[in-house]
Amino acid sequence: MTSAKKFDPAKRKKLNNPERLRWIPPHLVWELVSSADGTLYLDIGAGTGYLTREIAGYAGPDVKVVALDIEPIMVSEMKKTLPKDGIVYPELMDRDELSFTDSSVDGIWLIALYHELTPPGPLLAEIRRVLRSGCKLVIIDWEKDSKACEQGPPLDHRVSTSTVIRQLKSAGFLDVKEVEGDFNTIFQLLPAAE
Ligand SMILES: C[S@@+](CC[C@H](N)C(=O)[O-])C[C@H]1O[C@@H](n2cnc3c(N)ncnc32)[C@H](O)[C@@H]1O
Structure with missing residues (x-):
């Protein structure tokens, strides 16, 4: 089912x-x-891979970053445009399914995806299954408690920080922290560590 909240790949x-x-x-x-x-x-909902590549630029040569998306257009664009540097690997995923074994992943980020998850529970359960104990999930998404809505999804599509924290805790993430950045505050950072 395509949600009205899902990012339009034409954009x-x-x-x-x-x-x-x-x-x-x-x-x-x-x-x-x-x-x-x-x-x-893992970068889940990697889109065009623009941020994936920049983030992976800080990783060492032994690191593999799998850039996952449910949208075939995004994955073929990543395959076409991202450098074959042996670090970033674009892959199509099925909704709420991660094709990795239990406790095999060392860190996961979701950028501008969380508000599209309807509901987030099934993906969070998969993330918990594959994340190695003590490793982190970082969630970055559009601030809901903001009057500035010139960019990004409509305010009623966004999820408040308190809701994200509650959903993470009920998915079993024990140590959930909101991180304040000195960057533009329309984004919130919510890392969760088990
Ligand atoms: C707004 S874009 C953000 C892309 C990228 N993270 C960035 O910030 O540049 C959201 C992406 O998540 C993908 N997406 C939506 N629902 C998803 C899901 N349930 N699992 C994985 N990817 C999903 C969309 O196809 C889209 O490419």
């Missing part, structure tokens, strides 16, 4: 706006998500 060029690197500093995402000796990371 995918908007994702490649360099301004977004200021709103979502890639080094900060990497600092938050990376774990000592981690080698396998």
Whole structure:
């Protein structure tokens, strides 16, 4: 079922706006998500892979970042445009299914995806299954408690920080923290560590 909240792939060029690197500093995402000796990371809902590539740029040569999306157009665009650097691997995924074994993934990020998940529970359960103990999920999404709505999804499509925290806790993420950045506050960062 296609949700009205799902990003329209025809608008995918908007994702490649360099301004977004200021709103979502890639080094900060990497600092938050990376774990000592981690080698396998997932970007779920990677879109065009624009941010995936920038974030993965902070990873060492032994790291593999799998850029997942449910939208075939996005995955073929990533395959066409991303450098074959042996770090980022685009892959099509089925909704709410991660084709990785239990406790095999060292970190996961979701950027501008959470508000599209209707509901988020099934994907969060999969994330918990594949994440290695002590590793992190980082969620970055549009601020709901904001009057500024010139960009991004309508306010009624967004999810408040308190709702995200509640949903993460009921999915079993024990240590949920909101991170305040010195970047544009229309985004919120919500890493959750088990
Ligand atoms: C707004 S775009 C963000 C893309 C990328 N994270 C970025 O910030 O540049 C959201 C992406 O998530 C994908 N998506 C939507 N629902 C998804 C789901 N349930 N699982 C995986 N990807 C999904 C969409 O196809 C789209 O490419």
